[in-house]
Amino acid sequence: MKKSKKKKLKILIIGYGSIGRIHAKILSKFKNTKIYILTSQKKAPYKIISNLKEILICDPDYIIISCVTTLHFKYVDFIEKNLKDKLVLVEKPLFEKHKKILCKNNKYFTGYNLRFHPIIKFIKSKFKNRTVKYINVNCSSYLPNWRNNINYTKAVSASKVKGGGVLLELSHELDYLTWIFGDLDLKYSFNKKISNLKINTDDILLLNAIVKNKKTIINLAINFFSKVNKREIQVESDGVSIHADIINNKLIIYEKGKKQVLTWSKFKNLDTYKKEHISILKKDFVNLCSLSESLKLLKFIKKIRQR
Numbered sequence: 001m002k003k004s005k006k007k008k009l010k011i012l013i014i015g016y017g018s019i020g021r022i023h024a025k026i027l028s029k030f031k032n033t034k035i036y037i038l039t040s041q042k043k044a045p046y047k048i049i050s051n052l053k054e055i056l057i058c059d060p061d062y063i064i065i066s067c068v069t070t071l072h073f074k075y076v077d078f079i080e081k082n083l084k085d086k087l088v089l090v091e092k093p094l095f096e097k098h099k100k101i102l103c104k105n106n107k108y109f110t111g112y113n114l115r116f117h118p119i120i121k122f123i124k125s126k127f128k129n130r131t132v133k134y135i136n137v138n139c140s141s142y143l144p145n146w147r148n149n150i151n152y153t154k155a156v157s158a159s160k161v162k163g164g165g166v167l168l169e170l171s172h173e174l175d176y177l178t179w180i181f182g183d184l185d186l187k188y189s190f191n192k193k194i195s196n197l198k199i200n201t202d203d204i205l206l207l208n209a210i211v212k213n214k215k216t217i218i219n220l221a222i223n224f225f226s227k228v229n230k231r232e233i234q235v236e237s238d239g240v241s242i243h244a245d246i247i248n249n250k251l252i253i254y255e256k257g258k259k260q261v262l263t264w265s266k267f268k269n270l271d272t273y274k275k276e277h278i279s280i281l282k283k284d285f286v287n288l289c290s291l292s293e294s295l296k297l298l299k300f301i302k303k304i305r306q307r
Helices: 019-026 052-058 069-082 118-126 172-181 270-281 291-306
Strands: 010-012 033-038 047-049 062-065 088-093 109-110 132-142 184-192 202-210 216-223 225-237 240-245 250-255 258-263
Touching: 010 052, 019 033, 033 052, 033 216, 033 258, 047 069, 047 216, 052 225, 069 088, 069 132, 109 270, 109 291, 118 172, 118 216, 118 225, 118 240, 118 250, 132 240, 132 270, 172 184, 184 258, 184 291
Parallel strands: 010 033, 010 062, 033 047, 062 088, 088 109, 132 216
Antiparallel strands: 132 225, 184 202, 202 216, 225 240, 240 250, 250 258
């Protein structure tokens, strides 16, 4: 008897900007998949669809929403009302602001891919049962250097109307802090535009918070106007001190009077996206950011904006 051909996994990517291209490139290397792109662009090395009705005809198994942030809710709402039993990854942030939505027909996740970085996973495991006293987070970069294919002034990141700004674009830090250490109680925040970049969004976030019920002090500084490219986290507990460089995949740990340096030299940032997709497709949801978690994060972001 001839073996029946295995059904191809149909993947739909909504939006074909820089992040949509990254997802398509990674997923195109997965075996037995067919990729569809919902975009107004005329050319792409994948099957292009151009409207919502074609989504129903396509009937994808896995959907990635990677369009402009302010359109995320529209597509989530459409998918929830018209499709069932689908896996859906929404690029971070989930929405541009907190919105009420009840989703029962499909499984939704938000693309906080740094959860799959080996340093973040190491820190989560290391401090699982330890009392942490102090955490310092620093993330700085230069927005004009983010993308080569588009002028930074035209990018979503530079537009308040499209859901840009440092608070939303670099909310990875807020996500992994909550994921590792617990819910945060905001004490102070400064979130404005202070640089001469040609944008109409916030470009700096300074924040002080305490982990609820644990008295862990958190100091966080994020900006995207600095020429110094940095993504670091320092964690202090009674017995262990850690300084991690997430960009260079290097971690220094001081414990029991000894210094140890750990490196992940072969790990690339794109690997976090790949691991994220694999987890979703294997239905291993433990490390993924759930819909409820990302909605809770948007509530915290709302508090920051109200300060």
